[in-house]
Amino acid sequence: MPIEKSDLLQGTLDLLILKIVALGPVHGYGISQRIRQISKEVLQVQQGSLYPALHRLEKRGWLEAEWGQSSNGREAKFYKLSAKGRKQLASEESNWNRLAGAVAQILQTAD
Amino acid sequence: MPIEKSDLLQGTLDLLILKIVALGPVHGYGISQRIRQISKEVLQVQQGSLYPALHRLEKRGWLEAEWGQSSNGREAKFYKLSAKGRKQLASEESNWNRLAGAVAQILQTAD
DNA sequence: TACTTTCTCCTAGACATTCGACATATATAC
DNA sequence: GTATATATGTCGAATGTCTAGGAGAAAGTA
Numbered sequence: 001m002p003i004e005k006s007d008l009l010q011g012t013l014d015l016l017i018l019k020i021v022a023l024g025p026v027h028g029y030g031i032s033q034r035i036r037q038i039s040k041e042v043l044q045v046q047q048g049s050l051y052p053a054l055h056r057l058e059k060r061g062w063l064e065a066e067w068g069q070s071s072n073g074r075e076a077k078f079y080k081l082s083a084k085g086r087k088q089l090a091s092e093e094s095n096w097n098r099l100a101g102a103v104a105q106i107l108q109t110a111d
Numbered sequence: 112m113p114i115e116k117s118d119l120l121q122g123t124l125d126l127l128i129l130k131i132v133a134l135g136p137v138h139g140y141g142i143s144q145r146i147r148q149i150s151k152e153v154l155q156v157q158q159g160s161l162y163p164a165l166h167r168l169e170k171r172g173w174l175e176a177e178w179g180q181s182s183n184g185r186e187a188k189f190y191k192l193s194a195k196g197r198k199q200l201a202s203e204e205s206n207w208n209r210l211a212g213a214v215a216q217i218l219q220t221a222d
Numbered sequence: 223t224a225c226t227t228t229c230t231c232c233t234a235g236a237c238a239t240t241c242g243a244c245a246t247a248t249a250t251a252c
Numbered sequence: 253g254t255a256t257a258t259a260t261g262t263c264g265a266a267t268g269t270c271t272a273g274g275a276g277a278a279a280g281t282a
């Protein structure tokens with residue numbers, strides 16, 4: 001019964017989405033599945049977080065959306081990275097490394 | 112001129128504070144200094160984040176506070192970890208490792 | 223046929239956290 | 253006497269995430 005903490009590290013959702021989309025066009029539902037799979041069920045995006053995030057990223061010009069057909073013939077909105085999005089991803093990735101590295105430093109202070 | 116992103120990874124502030132306090136009694140101002148120093152200026156806690164966080168952690172019973180004198184003779188509120196706080200730190204630390212590891216996995220997906 | 227699950231999109235409201243700006247006071251250095 | 257560093261705090265706005273809903277179409281099961 002230990003309370004399971006949140007399914008994400010706050011503030012990393014945009015980064016995760018950009019990274020997944022960078023691998024090739026995907027629809028929203030597919031993004032959430034891939035995040036779960038690649039992270040071996042550790043990370044999990046709720047739909048109420050996912051779709052607002054996608055709209056946010058699209059509005060900022062980092063993602064471009066287009067309706068198409070998913071692998072089983074259903075309508076789905078596919079996202080791909082824009083040039084701006086690629087830059088943003090690089091920036092967020094290095095920022096993550098900087099900050100996560102710094103947190104690691106603090107956690108490693110001998111005690 | 113690239114916009115400097117935030118000074119913290121959202122959601123890690125409690126963990127950082129607990130970890131610093133675990134090293135020995137400190138006052139709030141000292142906590143923010145140590146976080147900055149150990150992280151080599153990468154992480155920085157704003158006062159508007161720090162004090163509410165300290166009160167929050169105290170209210171939850173993870174920190175205990177006591178007024179005393181800082182090294183230069185001024186009044187300062189010193190915090191130390193409670194037993195509950197030690198457990199919480201352990202839990203947050205392992206949670207961080209889990210989640211940060213999962214993020215790393217996603218960032219390492221070959222592309 | 224009817225029922226359930228899976229896939230796919232979406233929004234609204236509540237909640238917690240963080241930030242920027244402000245307010246206050248003492249000690250030290252110039 | 254004026255500025256800087258030390259020290260604590262509050263308030264309001266902005267942001268992001270979650271819970272809890274709603275919707276429909278396809279596919280699998282009874």
